[in-house]
Amino acid sequence: DVKVTQSSRYLVKRTGEKVFLECVQDMDHENMFWYRQDPGLGLRLIYFSYDVKMKEKGDIPEGYSVSREKKERFSLILESASTNQTSMYLCASSVAGTVLVNEQYFGPGTRLTVT
């Protein structure tokens, strides 16, 4: 089974802190994604990566950056956390190729609270 793990289930940080969210997948998937999930808004794509060191902005990249140094690991970075970044963050991965038909596999999520 595909497994996507996220480094923390719950995280509390202070305003202005630099925050790292880590995601690891064990199925050699080319594509990896970071979403945030907010009540009533569904999931919104922050960034995604289709190869090591490659990244592309999603719909809401402002205030975030990402790093993909190894194929299995995709990090989301909040350079200076703000209270409006309090949210659930979900990581996902998928194989490359015919991306239109490939499902994404999700991690359990990290609930981040910024105070």
Place this chain on the structure above:
Amino acid sequence: AQSVTQLDSHVSVSEGTPVLLRCNYSSSYSPSLFWYVQHPNKGLQLLLKYTSAATLVKGINGFEAEFKKSETSFHLTKPSAHMSDAAEYFCVVSEVRNSGAGSYQLTFGKGTKLSVIP
């Protein structure tokens, strides 16, 4: 541009009765469509997907969905609800982006919370 509208934010059914979760989409191209489920404190799990083959798609746990191009709909159904079906359900549309190497756009609906009454 593509979009997804889940017509109900919350649906409540009695155990053993049918489930209908409604989804309408708009897309410039021929999309792929998915339904995902999220149980409390869990990640999302794929229920089923439509990829331009059969218009009636069967998924896990007895769920199915029918792609109707004329109505731009992809409603999720199940003949008989079970307590374990209580969760949040997301309708998702996928199509190729105009930019980026091999990139595509995945758009999620806002979700429908399904409650099942004993």
